[in-house]
Amino acid sequence: MFNVLRQQARAPLRRAYATQGYVPPAAANNIGQSMIPRFKPRPVSPTFYTGLPSYFENVNTLESAITTSRNILQNLQLLPLPKFARDALPESTPVWKGKDELGFQVETKLTTARYRRLVGLLTQLEEFRKIADTAGCVEVAESIGDVTVLFQRENRDAVLAGGKKKPVQFDKYGRTYTIGRRKESSARVWMIPVQGKSQKPAAAAASSVPSVQAPLPPAAEVNESQNEATSPDLTPFLSPKPLAKTEEPTEVTATNIIINNVPLIKYFPHSLDRERIMRPFRLAGLVGAYNVFAIARGGGTTGQSGAVALGVAKGIVAHAPEVQPLLKKAKLLRRDPRAVERKKTGRRKARKAVRIFFFSSCSASLMLTFY
C-alpha cells in the first residue's frame, strides 16, 4: 500500500489516544477524559464549515452532474456542437421553481445571487439534456431529465400555456362566440359565415343541443342557410385578379346583422354607430360574408356599437386569420380603454375647477369661493 504504513507497522504499540504526531500545546498538560473530543461524532457534510451546507451540497452535486453529462456527450460526439447543429436544436422551455420554493427545497434562505447561480447550473444541465434528447440518446436524456425535473415547477404545463390568449372556439355549426366591451357596455357576438347559392348545403343539423365550448344564442330570426357547417370559400371576396370571360361573376351575398333581436338599421339609427360596426368588414373586404347576432347590454349607443364592433373584429379574425395584421394595424382589435373619468374632491367634475374670486381692496383672507 503506502510506504508510510510499513513504517508505522514497525513502530511500537500505540495507545488508544496516542499523542504521536500533533497535540495542541495549550491542551497537552491538562487534558482530561471528558475534554477529549475524539469520541464525539464528526459533522457529516463536507460543506459543514461553509455555513450553508445544504445549498453548497446541491451546487456541488449539480456541478458534478454537469461534468458527468459533458463527458458522456463528448464521448458520443455531441460536444462541442458546431453552429449549424446548435441552430437545429429546439427552443428549451424550462420552468424553474421560484426563489422561495427552491429555497425551501435546498433548506436555505436564497438570495438573488445564490438563486441565479443555481438556475445558471440548471440551465446548463437542461441544455445538455436537450442535446441528448434531440440526438435520440434516450437514456442519457432521461437520466439528466430525472435531475432537472426535481427543480422544475409542478404546474409547468399550466405556466407555459398561461399568458397566451385562448383561441376562439368554433361550435359544431361553425359559429364563433366573441365578447367586446367599450365604456360601460358589453356585447356578446355570434358570427357564422353566409352560405352562397353556389355552395351545396350540407345536411342540416336538426339537434338544438347547446355545445359545451360556446354558449348558444337564444332563438332568433336568422337565415336558414345558417344551419350549414361548412367553412366558406373566401376567394371570391379576397381575390384581386380580374374576372376572365369564362368565369362566373362574383356572387354578392346579403348578411343579417341583428342586435338585441333588432336589425342593425333600426337599433342604431345614427350612421356613425352603424359605420363603426361595418368598418372591420370593410377593411377586411368581407362585407357580405358573415351573419352576426349580438346581445349588447349596458351603456349607450356609442358604447354598445363600439362593443359590438370589437366582438365582430375578433370574430372575423377567428374565421379569417389572414386579416389579423390588417385589423391590428387599424387598431380594431384593441379594447378601447377610454372611460368616463371620475369626479375628484375639490373640483366640480373630473376636471372642472371651482371658481375663486378675489377682492382687490381687502386682504387674502377675504377670498371667497363659490360652490
Place this chain on the structure above:
Amino acid sequence: MSSSILRSRLGAAARCSRRPAVTRICTRGYPAAAVPQEERPLETPDDWTQFQLDRAEFKTLVDHFSNYGSTQTRDNTWQPHHSLHRPVAPTQLTLSTLLAAGAHLGHSKSLMNPNFIPYAYGVRAGVTVIDLDHTLPLLRRAAKLVRSVAANDGTIVFVGTRPDLRSAVRKAASRMEEQGFHVADRWLPGTLTNKVQMFGAQAVLKQRVVPDLVVFLNPLQNMPAIRECAMEHVPTIGIVDSNVDPRIVMYPIPANDESTRTAELIAGVLSVAGREGVALRKEEDLKRQRRAERMAARQRDYERVAVE
C-alpha cells in the same frame, strides 16, 4: 431536500448505456474546428446519428495516424487538468515539480514583507524569487502534519475562496473522505467564534464542531478566518507569498499564492498525505475492533469455564 436523491440519479446517469448505433469511441480533446462538417440540416434523430458517426469516423482516422506522428502524445505529456486529477505524493515531490508549477514566483520587491526575507532567494526583474530549498521541506513537514492529524481521527478543513481554487479544495476534501471538509466560497465570520449561533446549541454539544487543522490556499484573503482559528487554538497551514508575514499561520508554506497550478499541487500533496492518514486511522480502528472482539470472546470462555 437532501442531495442523496440527486446523487443516486447522477449515478444512474453515469452508468447509463448509449444507443447501439453509436459505438463508444473516446476521442476527447480533438479540436472541433479541425473536424470537417457538412453543413446539412439535422431534422430527424437519424440525421443526428449520421452526424455522430461521421465525427467518430474522422476521429478514428486521426487517432490511427497519430500513432505514426510524434512520440509526445496527450497521454504522456503534462496536461493542465493533471494538477487537479493526478496529485503528487509528498515523497515524489521534487524541486522541478515546484518550479514547473511556478511556485517560486513571488510579488514585486516593493511589496516584500520583511519577515519573509528568510524564505526569499532573491530579487530578479523587480520580482521576488522564493527559495524552493525552504519550500520543499516545509511542504513535506505540512504533509506529515496532515497525515498525523488524519491518523489521529482529526478533521481537516481546506479553505480556498477564489473561483479557480474551488475545484482544488473540493477534490482535496473528497480525498479525505469523512475527515475532509472544504470552504470554497466565503468563510462566514463567526464560524468558530460564534458557533452556537451558526450551527445551533445541539450541534455544538453533540458534534465535534471545531476542526483539528485548517489549510488556507489564499490566507491573505481569509485573515478573519485565520484570526478565528488562532482564537480557538486551531493549527493552521497556509501558502504564504512574499508580501505576507509567514507568522500568520502556524505552518507556512512559502510559495506563489496567485498560481492555480501551485495551489492545486500543494492541495494535492496535502490531501494525498491526508488520505494516507485516513487509511492508517481505519486500519487502527479495525485492529482495535478485532482486539475488542477477541477480548470479549475470551471473557465469555472464562465465564463458561467458571460456571462449569
